[in-house]
Amino acid sequence: MLDKIREIMTRYVELNPEDIHEESRLSEDLALTSFAVMSMMGDFEEEFGITVDENELTDIHTVGDIMAYIKSKQA
């Protein structure tokens, strides 16, 4: 899952996939604007066949949080 997330994230950050880690913070480390995070979550919806609730995004701060969120939605 991490690889797929990294691949999608490189649509929004000019980094190599291996430079994106579970601990990477979306705003502080990856410089993602809140709109970029929203847009990325839309891509994850499509890729992982989940439905993201915008109101739940306030608790997502790191790549690891994204992974946990996607897993919870797949469960």
Place this chain on the structure above:
Amino acid sequence: METAELHTLQDLLVLSAGERPDKVWLREKAGKDIAEKRFGEMLEDCRRVSSYLRRQGDGPVHAGLVGSSSIAYLTCFFGTVIDGNVAVPIDPQLSAEEIADNLNRADVTVLFYDARFQALADGIRESCPQIKSCVCFAVGEGRFSLPELLAQEDPAELRPVEPDQCACILYTSGTTGKSKGVMLSHRNLIDNATCCDHEGSDADVLLSVLPIHHAYCLTCDVLLSLRYGATLCLNDSPMRLVQNIKLFKPTMLLLVPLIAETIYRRIMAEKKKNPLLPLRMAGRAVFGRDLRVIFCGGAYLSPELTKAYEKMGIPLLQGYGMTECAPRITSSSEADPSTGTDVGRVVKNCAVKIEDGEIMVKSPSVMLGYYHNDEATRDMFTEDGWLKTGDLGYVKDGRVYITGRRKNLIILSNGENVSPEELENRFAGCDWLSEIMVYSEDEQITAEVYPFPEYEAKAEALFRKKVDEINRSVPSARRIVRLRLRDREFEKTTSRKVKRQQSGEKGRLLD
């Protein structure tokens, strides 16, 4: 449609429905399907809402709307305004307390709301005691809903509406101070929706992305699509913009610079992975083949971004306005695009003059005033009726150039005025820079930047170099003397503008 026949929003909806009753006006996602509403059906539904509102009070009813763009939202909005009532669209991203405060300050007595605000409706007796009726956009247990309203009401015979009646109260989402309720009349909105010609046709498809409680979205997405008989598709969430562009295949888009920039970065990232892919094709892969033009407003648009879109073959046309002007003051067109640094030409019927460096406006689009705030209204106008925009700028060869905001002006101890935006704009094109704010700290001009993290190691040197370069090109009193480097984004307003008053910790001071 003959624009001379248009005086009110009632005229606009009735004439559109008369001209194209069976054409689809609105489209939105409904689960896995797409829901549609024709111009004729829409008028009928709106008249049913008007009928319901007739029984909710004598005289114009103030109806609050809390939610995002949807067919239901627009049905309630137009059902309110076409019969002479006042619509009060509220920013749904505000806290529950702020929403209640805005509803109370606008004397709202009827609330239309999205189901996710059920808690607000449940607690409305305590938070907004003057609200007597609540209508949810969707059916649900223990609440009254729009589908039930439409089933029980007959379409109203609409009452005559005067052009100078207030149609809606829109709260300004300023970067400074408390929001004020801007009263826009039918004349204001109709004038602004017809202040440019040849922007679109009934073959156009618009995808509405911006928040519906903003004048820019209301006038340039909703009212323009009605005027031209174009189809308006509603984006269900900022999360799904790129997916919805593929689904709805718009020919026109209205964006703010932040969104245009994020999408551009995404296109460039794709291109980096596939360097042989021509830029135009990379752009079309995201925007689709049908997109003809993007209108951009709401914040500073860098000439670099305009040029980048030009290279993709997509005109990014800049305009300038404010809620108080419903909102357009200037615009540019495909035939006459802005040159990069200007914000276009003054729109029809609008007069602009510069007084003491500030842009002043007189036009039929200028608001009635701020609701219940005569003092703030008086402060906005000169004695002879010019609206003071608070923006600094100049006009050259018919084009308007913005240099900054008057209230952001830094006034130095020597009396010299410095526009922070003018200095901030000099950083345009720095690929290492994500955000910047210039302000006065201890009477010293300070630049605080948030660099992209991939430049973390080099940011300090790049920042110093850029400041040296700028300082060599400005008079000594305007030089940047204090530098601060941040490791996180600046706080923003709900419309994604950097707040001039930051409450958090400042960036690290560089020696």
